[in-house]
Amino acid sequence: MGRAPCCDKANVTKGPWSPEEDSKLKGFIEKYGTGGNWIALPHKAGLKRCGKSCRLRWLNYLRPNIKHGEFSDDEDQIICNLYANIGSRWSIIAAQLPGRTDNDIKNYWNTKLKKKLMGFFPKSKPQHQQNFSSPPPLIQTPSTSTTSTYYTTQPNFESLSTPSSLFSGAFYQTKNYNPSSSSSGEVNFNKGMDSDFGVGDLMMFYNGYEENQRSMLSGDGFLWGEGSVSTNAQLDYSLEELKQLISNSGSTNISSKDACSTSHSNNLVFDENMTQPHQGKVMSYYY
């Protein structure tokens, strides 16, 4: 038996929101809150909209302190860094960028940032590659007001200085790597870790050469692949310089530097002490 629809699809308005609808929704939520029930909210607010649609509209557009418009270089860096570490976990990435929504970041990544970064990648594999015979090193960095906990295969991306430095490490998205959230706002990366190994799809970038590989996720939460990961050619350009390079030339001809930066500019921290029964180490994310 299929699941009942969340709303009567025949009797709900779809498409762009009108100013009247916006003001009704905004006014209602400001006065009464969401009541923890989005499904019932449109009826109470006098809107012919699906609850999910109301939620989306509120979260992505109407709620206070939403930031629209140009992303700053700092925001670019944070997005790139987190994407390189955790993949398309937009909600988690959005939590690091006050005022930005997951939808915004997702759109920005898909339409602009990805292209901006890809524009730098040569179409050939790098000369030097390094095989992982053991789990990759962890990053431990001081945190600011927010703390994220992930693991990475790359020592760090120095200030996210350039696209190629961003992606010279493993660039992965694995099906077994799904953070779950608790009501306290803590996200635990413990799914799929009950067994000793999980196998997921690993996407890797060899300084621009993209390919899918199989990856292994061990019981203690480390991920490493069967393939190799580029470690060369970090480019210490500022984002502004990169933008200039993009605009100046379609072909990139950038001298390489050491790929492995040693400074720790991000705020990803691995808490080795956090464990859960039967589930090995836990990756935690606080915000």
Next chain:
DNA sequence: AAGAGCCCCAACCGCTCTTTT
């Protein structure tokens, strides 16, 4: 000036996860 093609982004869809009954 007009048509075609492209780009961007708001919104939808369908799925999984969490909570409630």
Next chain:
DNA sequence: AAAAAGAGCGGTTGGGGCTCT
């Protein structure tokens, strides 16, 4: 413990606006 309901997430789409020819 199981089922149902609700919340949240990520992928995808469609249309409006912009740019190019």
